[in-house]
Amino acid sequence: MAVAKQKSMGKALQAFPHSYRWDGLSIATILVAALVALPIVTLIVVAFSGNTENLVRLGSTILPRATATTLILLAGLAVLTGFVGALSAWLVTFFEFPGRRIFSWALVLPLAVPTYISAYAFVEFFGFTGPLQTLVRTLFGFTSARDYWFPEIRNLGGAVLVLSLVLYPYVYLSVRALFFLQGRRAIEAGEVLGASHSRILTKILLPLARPALALGIILALMEAINDIGAIEYLGVQTLTFSIFSVWVNQNDIAGSAQIALVLLVLVFGLILGERFARRGQRYSEVGGGSTTGPFKRYDLTGAGKWGAFIGCTLPVALGFGVPFFVLGFYAQRYLTRGFDEKLISAIFTSVGLAGIAALITVLVALLLSYTVRVKGTKPINALVRFASIGYAMPGTIIALGIFLPLARFDNIVDGYMRDWLGISTGLLITGSGATLVYAYVVRFMVIAEGSIDGGFKKISTSLDMAAYCYGKGRLQTLREILLPLMRPAIATAALLVFIDSLKELSATLMLRPFGIETLAIYVHDLASRGRIEQASVASLIIMLVGVIPVIVLTRTTLRDH
Amino acid sequence: MSKISYLSATLVCLAGFFGIVAPANAQSGDVNIYSYRQPELIAPLLDTFTAETGINTRVLNLSDGILERMQAEGRNSPADVILTVDIGRLVGIKDGGITQAVESSLIDGNIPSQYRDKEGHWFGLTTRGRVVYAARDRVEQNDITYAELADPKWEGRICTRSGQHAYNIALFASIIAHEGEAAAETWLSGVKNNLARKPTGNDRAQAQAIFSGECDLALGNTYYVGLMRTNEENPEQKEWEKSIKVLFPDTLGRGTHVNLSGMAMAKYAPNRENALALMEFLSSAKAQEIYAEQVFEYPVKPGSKPSALVQSFGTIKPDDLDLETIAHFRAAASQLVDKVGFND
Numbered sequence: 001m002a003v004a005k006q007k008s009m010g011k012a013l014q015a016f017p018h019s020y021r022w023d024g025l026s027i028a029t030i031l032v033a034a035l036v037a038l039p040i041v042t043l044i045v046v047a048f049s050g051n052t053e054n055l056v057r058l059g060s061t062i063l064p065r066a067t068a069t070t071l072i073l074l075a076g077l078a079v080l081t082g083f084v085g086a087l088s089a090w091l092v093t094f095f096e097f098p099g100r101r102i103f104s105w106a107l108v109l110p111l112a113v114p115t116y117i118s119a120y121a122f123v124e125f126f127g128f129t130g131p132l133q134t135l136v137r138t139l140f141g142f143t144s145a146r147d148y149w150f151p152e153i154r155n156l157g158g159a160v161l162v163l164s165l166v167l168y169p170y171v172y173l174s175v176r177a178l179f180f181l182q183g184r185r186a187i188e189a190g191e192v193l194g195a196s197h198s199r200i201l202t203k204i205l206l207p208l209a210r211p212a213l214a215l216g217i218i219l220a221l222m223e224a225i226n227d228i229g230a231i232e233y234l235g236v237q238t239l240t241f242s243i244f245s246v247w248v249n250q251n252d253i254a255g256s257a258q259i260a261l262v263l264l265v266l267v268f269g270l271i272l273g274e275r276f277a278r279r280g281q282r283y284s285e286v287g288g289g290s291t292t293g294p295f296k297r298y299d300l301t302g303a304g305k306w307g308a309f310i311g312c313t314l315p316v317a318l319g320f321g322v323p324f325f326v327l328g329f330y331a332q333r334y335l336t337r338g339f340d341e342k343l344i345s346a347i348f349t350s351v352g353l354a355g356i357a358a359l360i361t362v363l364v365a366l367l368l369s370y371t372v373r374v375k376g377t378k379p380i381n382a383l384v385r386f387a388s389i390g391y392a393m394p395g396t397i398i399a400l401g402i403f404l405p406l407a408r409f410d411n412i413v414d415g416y417m418r419d420w421l422g423i424s425t426g427l428l429i430t431g432s433g434a435t436l437v438y439a440y441v442v443r444f445m446v447i448a449e450g451s452i453d454g455g456f457k458k459i460s461t462s463l464d465m466a467a468y469c470y471g472k473g474r475l476q477t478l479r480e481i482l483l484p485l486m487r488p489a490i491a492t493a494a495l496l497v498f499i500d501s502l503k504e505l506s507a508t509l510m511l512r513p514f515g516i517e518t519l520a521i522y523v524h525d526l527a528s529r530g531r532i533e534q535a536s537v538a539s540l541i542i543m544l545v546g547v548i549p550v551i552v553l554t555r556t557t558l559r560d561h
Numbered sequence: 562m563s564k565i566s567y568l569s570a571t572l573v574c575l576a577g578f579f580g581i582v583a584p585a586n587a588q589s590g591d592v593n594i595y596s597y598r599q600p601e602l603i604a605p606l607l608d609t610f611t612a613e614t615g616i617n618t619r620v621l622n623l624s625d626g627i628l629e630r631m632q633a634e635g636r637n638s639p640a641d642v643i644l645t646v647d648i649g650r651l652v653g654i655k656d657g658g659i660t661q662a663v664e665s666s667l668i669d670g671n672i673p674s675q676y677r678d679k680e681g682h683w684f685g686l687t688t689r690g691r692v693v694y695a696a697r698d699r700v701e702q703n704d705i706t707y708a709e710l711a712d713p714k715w716e717g718r719i720c721t722r723s724g725q726h727a728y729n730i731a732l733f734a735s736i737i738a739h740e741g742e743a744a745a746e747t748w749l750s751g752v753k754n755n756l757a758r759k760p761t762g763n764d765r766a767q768a769q770a771i772f773s774g775e776c777d778l779a780l781g782n783t784y785y786v787g788l789m790r791t792n793e794e795n796p797e798q799k800e801w802e803k804s805i806k807v808l809f810p811d812t813l814g815r816g817t818h819v820n821l822s823g824m825a826m827a828k829y830a831p832n833r834e835n836a837l838a839l840m841e842f843l844s845s846a847k848a849q850e851i852y853a854e855q856v857f858e859y860p861v862k863p864g865s866k867p868s869a870l871v872q873s874f875g876t877i878k879p880d881d882l883d884l885e886t887i888a889h890f891r892a893a894a895s896q897l898v899d900k901v902g903f904n905d
Binding site: 057058061062065128129143144145146147152154155232233234235237241242244245246247248249250251252253396399400403404407408410411414424426427430431509510512513514515525528529531532533 | 593599600601619621622623624625626629630633634635636637638639649653723725727730758759760761762769773774775794795797891892894895896898899900902904905
């Protein structure tokens with residue numbers, strides 16, 4: 001079995017001579033983690049600066065309902081993203097059927113669709129004026145929406161569907177990577193024992209994939225929690241919605257920070273609960289490299305073949321195809337009018353910011369995860385977990401937590417410079433795009449951290465021990481032995497952060513200085529002007545720019561043998 | 562990779578980083594605007610301003626958090642003026658201490674005193690009515706009151722955007738101001754019971770819902786009707802507009818609820834002279850006419866007329882409730898929306 005309880009090995013590593021020293025690695029980690037955690041700390045301070053009057057009153061009015069709505073949304077998402085993500089990963093990893101090679105990367109495509117665009121596209125597609133209802137009316141001669149029943153997208157069920165269809169790739173990617181590395185041995189063991197495919201899946205593969213499944217689902221849930229654009233558009237009253245009404249309409253920023261923290265506690269509970277449930281288990285390969293020789297897939301025939309084909313087509317067609325179709329329809333009406341200069345500069349700005357953010361986030365995640373690996377001391381571990389929680393906060397709220405301390409820093413520096421040198425440095429950081437990079441690093445750290453931490457966990461710590469025995473230092477071990485093995489995990493982390501930064505709207509909207517317009521901002525501006533055609537062109541570009549790394553990544557690092 | 566290639570890769574990254582980050586610093590000689598207003602609605606005005614004065618404008622469109630942002634930016638804030646809608650927000654930015662008083666006999670002459678802050682911290686540029694859109698072919702009456710929206714005869718026939726949207730909050734606040742909180746709660750529950758669907762979409766989406774037959778009455782702002790009727794970009798909106806007629810509520814009683822769009826000078830405006838020039842321009846007859854003709858809002862300058870299109874709806878009788886009173890009841894209105902579960 002590939003699942004090994006390596007508690008003793010972990011202990012041995014922790015007892016390694018230089019583990020508990022306050023060295024450069026610990027100090028760097030603590031500093032970096034503190035920087036990543038700064039916005040959350042700021043929001044905690046903000047939350048405690050006000051009274052709890054609003055929280056108490058909301059507790060007797062909207063909070064119970066909003067909490068219930070949020071929990072139902074999360075439960076629905078967990079089931080649907082888990083089901084779609086794990087099923088499609090299982091199919092493309094272990095079976096041969098028509099289009100399998102294309103599906104192996106196409107299943108990631110919906111990730112490139114921002115939730116706010118997906119929500120818009122679904123309402124257009126399934127709405128009264130959309131192609132489906134128009135067809136129904138033409139076929140049956142209806143004239144009014146009251147003449148017939150049609151499923152409504154703008155409700156809780158619709159939100160579960162729309163969000164699941166763009167968030168399941170988180171599950172797909174992490175589960176597939178695990179199946180790919182470790183699944184074959186497990187499946188062979190099951191075969192030797194004479195188990196059927198479905199029994200191997202439920203009894204061996206899913207338990208094996210549990211950490212990966214949990215990671216993917218938790219990322220999807222956190223993204224759903226921080227979403228406001230799609231949720232508001234679909235008319236679902238989650239806790240996130242209450243955060244905004246308390247802030248914007250009741251002028252109570254402390255009250256809204258309190259609700260945001262309640263939400264955070266909910267997420268922490270989820271993560272801790274999952275971790276507690278599989279405490280003490282380590283999921284690393286015992287015997288080193290596993291993928292030598294050809295990867296055998298089972299040929300599907302008849303109903304199974306076409307079932308697999310449809311099972312993989314549906315998520316791609318709905319998650320990527322529907323938005324692509326709707327936006328493409330509007331975009332082609334605009335394309336004849338030529339290209340906008342601002343669009344070109346927005347592409348460069350977006351790609352540049354997202355690229356820098358991906359690079360920094362991956363470096364920071366490597367530092368944090370590696371320190372946890374070689375040190376594993378509880379305080380550092382806890383700090384790293386805490387630092388990466390910003391993803392579960394609504395973008396606008398975390399943006400506040402970022403802006404307040406940075407602007408204070410800018411003003412303090414400016415004050416000193418004015419006093420001592422008589423010059424004003426102005427808003428050094430908050431007046432520049434650096435704030436946006438910082439925001440993306442804070443928001444998407446958990447994504448990179450999850451992927452890279454998962455990558456480290458798959459490499460047995462006995463490799464480190466062996467390297468130390470040969471007199472290699474920690475950094476040398478990292479660079480020469482671990483990093484080459486980690487390439488798929490690093491590439492996945494960079495890809496996810498890049499795409500997410502490219503799509504990011506709410507924090508960007510609030511934090512950008514004069515003169516910096518990203519693609520997402522460009523789309524937002526045009527959409528709020530009702531220039532849907534022009535906005536569609538830019539939305540398509542966001543999707544396509546996100547698609548390129550998906551294809552490159554799956555063709556190089558995750559390439560099938 | 563060799564050390565040299567690592568080094569050069571780092572240098573390229575750094576160069577790219579500063580290439581993206583650098584152009585952001587504030588320039589002087591322009592007017593820097595923090596705006597909650599839709600870019601489309603202010604673009605024709607700013608273009609005319611630049612053509613007349615040679616002063617360039619730079620707009621940062623924000624959707625939330627101008628107050629918190631400017632408080633944090635302090636004396637280094639690049640913002641010169643704030644453009645916003647909703648009386649609650651105008652009062653809020655003054656109370657938040659991010660504005661400064663402006664003395665201008667030109668502005669005082671152009672803007673009636675009920676649309677100006679008593680200490681000169683903000684002033685209104687336009688008003689808009691919160692009216693009822695009614696299905697042309699399914700609603701016969703041509704008069705309505707806000708109170709009537711709670712009448713069970715409209716059960717399952719009313720649509721509106723989110724109860725927590727600023728436009729609805731201001732309307733509900735005016736009801737609280739007029740009738741007290743208890744009566745407002747009864748009224749709001751009544752309206753909720755008449756909703757055809759959960760509050761969703763913007764004001765235009767409500768017109769679309771009347772067009773599609775989902776509802777017969779909707780709450781909406783006056784200018785959207787003009788924007789839909791003249792929308793060449795999305796001609797389908799012309800069809801939506803054709804399916805509705807505008808009813809001014811309470812014409813025989815206290816009048817129709819109106820809200821303001823307005824502006825204020827930032828407390829630490831770095832380009833004060835230019836900012837004042839922009840403020841005076843936007844209060845002028847020329848700018849007020851652009852507001853009326855292109856954006857379909859009601860100009861506030863005495864003597865400036867609404868567009869012919871807007872006049873065709875009929876004459877608005879504005880509720881003359883003190884605007885700051887409405888701002889005062891804003892939080893109460895928002896809490897009431899939660900209490901009756903209006904959005905659920």
